[in-house]
Amino acid sequence: MLRHRRLMLALLLLAGCASPTAKPPPPRPAPLPPPPVEAPATPPTSEPGTISPVRPPTASGDMIFDAWAADFYGRAVKAGISPALLDREMAGLTPDPRVATRDSRQPEFSQPISVYIKAAVTEGPIATGQNDRTAVPALAAIEQRFGVPREILLAIWSRESAFGAIQGDFDVIRSMASLAAQGRRRDWAEGELIAALRIIASGEATRAQLKGSWAGAMGQTQFTPSSYLATAVDGDGDGRRDIWGSSADALASAASLLSKGGWTPGQGWAREVTVPADFDFSLSEGPKLTPQEWADKGVTRADGLPWSDADKAAPAQLLAPAGASGPVFLLLPNHFVIRKYNNSVAYALAVGLLADRIAGGGPLVKPWPAETPLSLADRMTAQRALAALGFTPGTPDGVVGMGTRTALRAWQKARGLTADGYLSPVMVDKLKTEAGVS
Structure with a gap:
């Protein structure tokens, strides 16, 4: 023994x-x-x-x-x-230090919204998109198959990879492992890492092909590995789902994702509107009412045109993304479908506004105001101040998301201020003074 x-x-x-x-x-x-x-x-x-x-x-x-x-x-x-x-x-896997740095500097969440959108909706992407409306032969069939307007797909293509030109050179396996080990989004990152390993196991793509952004988004339309497995499709009929080398596959896959996400064919995504001088901005990002119900509150289309039959019955939510001094929108259900592609108000607005321009529409009636960027410290301090004053914004992470905007609107309304939920330098100073934080 x-x-x-x-x-x-x-x-x-x-x-x-x-x-x-x-x-x-x-x-x-x-x-x-x-x-x-x-x-x-x-x-x-x-x-x-x-x-x-x-x-x-x-x-x-x-x-x-x-x-x-x-x-x-x-x-x-x-x-x-x-x-x-x-x-x-x-074997031999190491963390990528670039991933942690970029994770804390996502432009959709850190830049002023006007800066982000002005950089997205420019004459270059508009002209390229207008040309590609007819130059990309697969678009007609994709639009008919999924019911998603080609202009929306072209706008996504522009935002995600500059129409396929910039797909990213990060190793998706290494990026997902780095994010998972970092811990902030561990469950999500591990799920995407497992999905990427399943893609390799299936033989649909090799490790060398799995290149993308620092956050693991791959191909011309920047699919996460799990989205690829669940919604990517063969758009050119060759029996493969090649979102890296085939624009038809990439665009069809984007249309598939939006269709499965609930896209309503024939309906718009949003409309710019005007509001009366005494409008209650605390309704922003609040109730979803029909355009007629909003009209009863003085909200009308900025272009003066009537609502289409498809849009008349749609529940719409009001949004003032740059505060009371900026453009105001009524968001239709398809706006929230775009946010399933990227859950950022700035991203969804940029895609929709670029799509409108590609389709031949004009610029906004009310221009974006000049915005002052806020430092991460200021954003986190404002969140801590709101919490100290009894208006819970969620974790003080510096991301001015729905929780922060809702808490800010409640504080503004309680103090007799315009309750637009817009965090400006003036609002930061008021919050710091009242809460006694720095």
Whole structure:
């Protein structure tokens, strides 16, 4: 029995020195009963039902990253990813420092909205989109198949990759692993990493092909791996879903995503409107009313044109993205479908406004005001001040999202201010003074 235990200990030590891709040594029969016991290829972990590699799958030198990678290995196996694939793709994996930097500087959430949209809706993309309306032969069939206007697809194509020219050169596996190890969006990033590994396992794309943005968005229309698996389609009839090399596949896949997201054919996405001087801006991002119900409150189309039959019955939400001094919109249901592509008000407005210009529409009636960028510190301080004053904005992360805007509108209304939810430098100073924070 003692000899048997020494033999097993030697086998386990050999297994512990093996590389992540090496096979464990073959079992050797014990000379005495009971029957021989094989050294386990993957020793049990402290959590029942999980599997860990014999040694950590990567040795990057970053203790947090390597600990995450070893822990993730078992979850990936439980999700159906083969150990052989994990061993191959995670061997030598290191965190990408560029990913963490860019994650904290997303322009849709950090730039003033006017700056973002002015950079998106320019004469270059408008002219290219107008040319491609007829120059891209697949668009007519895609529009008919999915009911999504070609102008919307062209605007997405422009925003995502400059019409296919700039797709990103980040390794999607490494980017998703970096985001997961970072921890802020771990569940989401691990899900996308597993989806990317499934794409490789399926043979639809190789690791070398899985190139994209720092956030793991791939191809000409920048699909996340999970979106690719769920909604990408073959648009050119060659039997493949090549969103990297085929514009037809990329555009059809974008149309498929929007269609599955609830796009209503024949309906608009939003309209610029005007409001009376005494309008209650606390209604912004609030109730969804029909255009006629909004008209009863003095809200009318800025271009003076009547509403289409398809838009008349649609529930619409009012939005003043740059505050009371900027353009105001009634958002139709299709606006929120665009936000399923990228959950950013700025992104959805940029896509819709660019699409309108590609279709031949004119510029906004009310121009964007000059906006002063706010530092991350100012945005976080304003959020902390709102919380201290009893208006909960959510986690003070510096992202001025729905929670922050709702809390700000409530505070503004309680203080007799224009309750437009717009965080300007003046509002930051008022909040800091009242809350006594800096």
